[in-house]
Amino acid sequence: MTAYQNQSRRATPDLIDVFIIILLAGAIDIFIFTIATQFVARNTFQQLPSFLTDAYKAVWASVVSGTAGVGLVIVKSLRSTRIRRPNYLLWVLATAGTSVVAIVLVAILAQILNPRPALTVPPGVALISSGMSAPSTFEFKPLPGAPGAEFDLVGTFAVSSNEVTGELKSGSFTIPNGLKYAPQKISEAAFRVCYLHSVYGADQMDLFPPIAKSENAIPLNIAPEMGKAYTIPPGKFKFQLPSDINPQRAWLCSALNTDFGYIPMQ
Incomplete structure (x- = not known):
């Protein structure tokens, strides 16, 4: 057998080769799933476990320096003058593909x-x-025994050409004594639609519009005292409905926007 034939034959990966293949295949898989989740608006691969990120950082830093630890072993293996080497490209792609299929x-x-x-x-x-x-x-009141603010909102609304228009006739709210995480400021009472829809086969509840604007909110700017009742002035509101909404699974809702989030009302 000639030397050329010896070189053309591919060796079975040894322990160091397996480590290199798994390292590269794992990096490819993480890259693929990170990009894929961006297209489906998921953040599953945006925050990886610390043991995984720390391990990759340590290995790559060691490989780049090539002076100690695992990096030195990998660099020496790649620089060695072995006659027979495994087909790294084939093994890495096969391992990465198998891992993707297994995860799916x-x-x-x-x-x-x-x-x-x-x-x-x-x-x-x-x-x-x-x-x-x-x-x-519509009339918004808290469920009996439900924790949170006490409120009472009454008004009317109509839907035409995918737009909701309404008017708040009267409204009031009270931040009860002893409420945990009581707001320091209430900026406005915003009206929106709460709706259920399917996202990749699973039901999910969303709000729209997600941000209060002048046309769908009544300004308040109140620094509430606990136990004191406040009046929400009458006002009109309007907003567009999302395109994928099912009217049978959507309802008018409201919220008191506060300094730390919002207090839902429906």
């Missing part, structure tokens, strides 16, 4: 064995569908 199968199996429960519309809410044929009334 595990994700599918998890969905089958542990499906997410279907969400339902809360009872007593003002469905968007009720305001499509004629103006409808």
